[in-house]
Amino acid sequence: MVSSSASKQRRTPRHSSVTDARRDGSLSKEPTPAASSKSPAAGNSEDKNGDQPSAGQLDWTKFKRGFTVKNWSARDEAAAAPKNSKKRRRSSLSTGREPLLEENPFDRNLDTYYKVEPVKWWNDTKRYRKFTIANETFRLGETVFVQGHDPGVEPANWVAKVLEVRAANELNVFLRVYWFNRPEDLPMGRQPHHGHNEVIATNTMQIIDALTVNGKATVKHWKETDGEEILDEDTLFWRQTFDCPAGGPVGTLSEIRTHCIDNKPYNPDSTLVYCVNCEKWLHAECVANDVLVKTYEEHNMVVPSSLKRNDVGNDALPVAAKGTATPKSKTPKKTKGKNSTPKVTDNDAAEEEEPEQAFSAEIRIDKGETPKVLVTDARNGKKEVTEKPVHCLFCKNVVA
Ligand SMILES: [Zn+2]
Numbered sequence: 001m002v003s004s005s006a007s008k009q010r011r012t013p014r015h016s017s018v019t020d021a022r023r024d025g026s027l028s029k030e031p032t033p034a035a036s037s038k039s040p041a042a043g044n045s046e047d048k049n050g051d052q053p054s055a056g057q058l059d060w061t062k063f064k065r066g067f068t069v070k071n072w073s074a075r076d077e078a079a080a081a082p083k084n085s086k087k088r089r090r091s092s093l094s095t096g097r098e099p100l101l102e103e104n105p106f107d108r109n110l111d112t113y114y115k116v117e118p119v120k121w122w123n124d125t126k127r128y129r130k131f132t133i134a135n136e137t138f139r140l141g142e143t144v145f146v147q148g149h150d151p152g153v154e155p156a157n158w159v160a161k162v163l164e165v166r167a168a169n170e171l172n173v174f175l176r177v178y179w180f181n182r183p184e185d186l187p188m189g190r191q192p193h194h195g196h197n198e199v200i201a202t203n204t205m206q207i208i209d210a211l212t213v214n215g216k217a218t219v220k221h222w223k224e225t226d227g228e229e230i231l232d233e234d235t236l237f238w239r240q241t242f243d244c245p246a247g248g249p250v251g252t253l254s255e256i257r258t259h260c261i262d263n264k265p266y267n268p269d270s271t272l273v274y275c276v277n278c279e280k281w282l283h284a285e286c287v288a289n290d291v292l293v294k295t296y297e298e299h300n301m302v303v304p305s306s307l308k309r310n311d312v313g314n315d316a317l318p319v320a321a322k323g324t325a326t327p328k329s330k331t332p333k334k335t336k337g338k339n340s341t342p343k344v345t346d347n348d349a350a351e352e353e354e355p356e357q358a359f360s361a362e363i364r365i366d367k368g369e370t371p372k373v374l375v376t377d378a379r380n381g382k383k384e385v386t387e388k389p390v391h392c393l394f395c396k397n398v399v400a
């Protein structure tokens with residue numbers, strides 16, 4: 001957790017700049033062979049009508065520091081200057097000397113006001129609708145991978161939404177972006193419910209060098225509602241936002257839908273079981289856990305402590321509630337893949353003093369068939385498997 005917030009801070013300090021983005025990568029702003037082979041060429045200028053000073057009036061070989069974004073939430077801005085806030089609109093005519101509003105494409109509650117500094121240099125750039133790196137063209141509004149490798153963290157590249165493309169010349173192409181966080185970048189780090197492909201939409205803004213872009217990214221908004229397409233195994237998705245205009249680890253996570261007897265979120269890499277009787281979703285893990293507890297009790301054996309964790313309200317969610325409404329839809333995303341077989345064994349948390357666990361359980365949901373629990377009895381060196389029906393943890397009926 002410490003290391004994840006450290007890496008996050010390195011990426012998006014309060015006054016972030018393009019040099020920060022470059023520090024982690026191997027790209028250099030000097031025209032080295034690597035850089036020249038990826039020389040960005042901004043295209044389709046938006047400012048042909050001269051509504052801005054023409055770009056490149058300044059001597060850009062002297063531009064070393066990179067750009068800094070100063071921003072704050074739209075709510076803070078409205079509270080500080082209610083009379084002026086209406087006038088402050090996003091506009092290409094702006095001098096850049098007063099804050100501009102950036103509408104957050106993920107959630108309008110995450111709108112931010114921002115200023116780019118140094119103003120003089122920013123105003124010496126032109127706005128473009130697209131830019132090209134190594135023959136790949138990227139457009140305004142697209143989501144891109146940004147070089148920034150943290151070993152062991154997925155995705156290895158950072159992910160950003162391009163809000164603005166600006167250039168002074170071919171060697172000075174800048175992108176104003178909103179970052180997506182990886183779960184590792186959150187204050188609490190990756191949680192059990194975070195999917196392998198999950199990222200978190202933010203309103204953390206930064207200006208980065210276009211040379212740090214590594215390719216196009218597809219990030220799907222997963223609303224966890226009924227009838228939604230099943231998530232592709234290779235596609236990144238987001239379902240939560242992190243309100244954090246200043247960058248760094250302090251911010252507010254949006255609410256996340258919860259399920260089951262333990263009222264916890266769903267990790268889309270695992271399985272949910274649906275009870276048609278009471279129209280509730282159950283974590284396959286929790287079902288397996290329940291079966292194991294009962295199995296031990298039936299045999300008049302001591303239930304391993306690792307299994308007694310189905311109490312409602314235990315282990316409260318590590319997410320900060322923000323007051324957004326939980327989706328009302330009755331049926332969220334279902335099982336993924338046809339033969340999901342999540343396993344819960346009672347071996348994992350076993351302490352040395354605990355005897356070797358006798359039973360393990362596994363939920364099987366084969367396509368078109370009734371879910372079942374396979375209980376393995378490992379006593380006496382044998383591995384006897386018994387098939388049992390799945391009982392709903394709420395209504396106790398058999399899940400058909
Ligand atoms: Zn559960």
Ligand SMILES: [Zn+2]
Nearest residue numbers: 275278392395
């Ligand atoms: Zn039920």
